[in-house]
Amino acid sequence: MSTRVMCLAMLLMAGGFFAVAEEAAYTCYRIRQQMVIDGRLTEAAWREAPVVPLTGDATAYSRFLGTTVRLLWDDDGLYVGYELCDPDLRASWALTEGQAPKALKEAVWGPEESAELLERMAECFERHAGLVLTPSPEHELEWFWTPLGFVSHQWRERQADADGKDAWGGHQDWSCFGLRQAVCLDGTLNNATDIDRGWSLEVFIPWSALTPFAAGNRMPQDGDEWGMTLLRGHREDFGTEPIAFRWPIAAPAGRLVFLDRLRRFERFYSWGLPSDEDGIRQAAELGFTDATVNWKSAAQIALAKKYGIRTYAILMPTSGEWPAPETPENPRPWQKMSEAEQARWQELWGRKAERGDILGKVRNEGARGVDPSHYGGEPMVGLHGVEPARDMLGTRLPCLGSQELREALQKTIKAMCAVPELDGIAFDFFGFQNFRGCYCERCQAALAAAVQAGEVAAGPAGEAAFYLGQILAINRELVDYVRATRPGLLVMSHLYPVFLPQPLYGQQLPFDACGETVAWYIPWDVSKIYRYTKQVTSYPAGIPFLGYYDASRMPAFPYKSGPRLELELQAILDAGGKDIMVCSGTHILSCPEASAAFRKFTVPNRTGEGAKTGKRP
Ligand SMILES: [Zn+2]
The missing domain is CATH 3.20.20 (TIM Barrel)
Known part of the structure; x- marks a missing residue:
């Protein structure tokens, strides 16, 4: 399968349209605890958050690849925590577009496509954790992270194609300003001679990066819902076809429900x-x-x-x-x-x-x-x-x-x-x-x-x-x-x-x-x-x-x-x-x-x- 087709396949799998599965809902609680983005989900708020497991597709052998995700929100932004079991941690690429030397990029992809492919590195070549958010029916945002903390992201807007049908225009040049992330590897990377436990990923996305895509350009209020798909792509090796784990089990996207149940002072x-x-x-x-x-x-x-x-x-x-x-x-x-x-x-x-x-x-x-x-x-x-x-x-x-x-x-x-x-x-x-x-x-x-x-x-x-x-x-x-x-x-x-x-x-x-x-x-x-x-x-x-x-x-x-x-x-x-x-x-x-x-x-x-x-x- 060519890289381009593979990316399209991933795109479809990730949702790519704003239909929401009524039965799949994740309750995301508002917090006011100070969170330290260190890749370890050790804060009490994480322990108290609902856990959502990702389910593997038909090709997935999931016994050793358990995956869970939790989400939280506060005044400042959205927190996403992944825990991904993996008995043999593997990752290759940790350089962003600006960091990778031209010669290295060309050696991997050839001279033509290096920039675009690098943008989609995580999803197209690496094992990754992924997140797709739909803050409004018109906008879809997507992130992929690798065990080395490499992130690629893009946003898409709903457009009508020539036949008047819905289509999505992608914007890979988007920078998610204020994004903070940390990965914690529990095991040895690229060493098959021992058994690893896996990796965890802690992400903070500020509202300032999300609200331009949300209805009314405002941060969520108690009871608001966005669309969400959670993804994990496992690969036997760098660049091989991904084995997908996701939530909800099948498209369409699930519901991300924001709840504010914090007690506050009355007078x-x-x-x-x-x-x-x-x-x-x-x-x-x-x-x-x-x-x-x-x-x-x-x-x-x-x-x-x-x-x-x-x-x-x-x-x-x-x-x-x-x-x-x-x-x-x-x-x-x-x-x-x-x-x-x-x-x-x-x-x-x-x-x-x-x-x-x-x-x-x-x-x-x-x-x-x-x-x-x-x-x-x-x-x-x-x-x-x-x-x-x-x-x-x-x-x-x-x-x-x-x-x-x-x-x-x-x-x-x-x-x-x-x-x-x-x-x-x-x-x-x-x-x-x-x-x-x-x-x-x-x-x-x-x-x-x-x-x-x-x-x-x-x-x-x-x-x-x-x-x-x-x-x-x-x-x-x-x-x-x-x-x-x-x-x-x-x-x-x-x-x-x-x-x-x-x-x-x-x-x-x-x-x-x-x-x-x-x-x-x-x-x-x-x-x-x-x-x-x-x-x-x-x-x-x-x-x-x-x-x-x-x-x-x-x-x-x-x-x-x-x-x-x-x-x-x-x-x-x-x-x-x-x-x-x-x-x-x-x-x-x-x-x-x-x-x-x-x-x-x-x-x-x-x-x-x-x-x-x-x-x-
Ligand atoms: Zn006196």
Whole structure:
């Protein structure tokens, strides 16, 4: 059989027309795992993918030539994995058109046809694995790979021939840009004296190479179907007639069904929202449903509403409206730490605070390298369970037992409630600067009285119960005040700074959405993230909180990569997380790597009028 006729035979076998076998369907699942294209199908996603076996034709002796294929897809493209048993691996040619010296090509094929034949090398001469995709009835794409990783590909378009019948015009000069592939040989190549296991092939084809041929020029959506034929050509030797294995067993092509069954977060709470329309549109596209805003900015609130994002004013113990400014004679009721803690705070944070930054929006950037602070998060226990040097929050906080604080905050709440467009109030910083308690005179006396009255036990456990009670009390009172002042206004919170020794206590609070840290800015072990999420999602209002700062903007915080974020988000989902809360949403939006990671886990928020009518980014 001449080469040309043989190629035609292969073409017909590969499909060559867009008829689809109804009964043959392959379900291709969407994934969000990072795939490494190394020729080994070792990723968990491959193990979980459906396996499709290829069946040999009448001439095939298939006992030793088992062939299976799996496919997956994600935001970026299509993944195809082949496993081909072969007791005697054979391959000859690994050079592409550009790589092969002219003299070598001419020696193999003669001077005339070398370029065209080289293009079709894999299918016409070598053992190969093949793939034919029909993204639309008008277009067919075809790839062939050899055990040496040589690939040839072409696309065909439907044309009417002279008789008005369907014909296909081939384009062999096509380059499938972005194609990545790797082959793994399990055995010795071209050595018949031993028994080989076979070869595996891992392929990534980006949507950018496929969508020009797809209906609507878009990547597949959940439930979309393309035509597909999977092929293996086995040869006794280089250039001999191929023995075909394929799926479906006979033409026509099978159905490649794209399914998206990935769980995603339903509500996406963000601390922080851009103030410009482009930024807010991007936030909605990334799935933000709830965000804190500058509650005095009517423009930002209106834009958020336009894009379907609920808005919250931020209430912190430091945002109270006090009757008079603070003076040395008339100080605020600040929390008091122990002398040792105060000295340590001075060492860690005090230098900037001394220079008049009384609210302590302090980031002692140098401190982290010398003595890592966890910035209000849970300090990690050091080697052998020994607690590291005491960590504390840089921000000075008022005493949570203070009545004046309550009155000052109620004034602020009243003003917030008077903004009709606001959807809610978000509580933050209702905790202790030293994570444990306040040792001002009033608190000391109240603790002693509580012990005296038998409300709490004497000793550390009783003290912890007393101070947790203080946090719970002020939160409950202020939530009640919000609801009494404006019924229906939502109240959310991030429990911060962490309370020690009991970090998770949100179940005891009446918030509509209670964010509790399950993944801190400083990365935690994935098992801890999972365990904390289980606890936080055990009550209806509990929302897993994930901390993220762009390290290029906040150098005191470690770099969290896209894969790291994906790992954390996956662990939260796996533990039953339904919604997610983050800080800072604006950092995520401005970092392409972080946005891409979140996009895999969220659903664009298109509930707002702006999202429906505005242009898409
Ligand atoms: Zn106090």
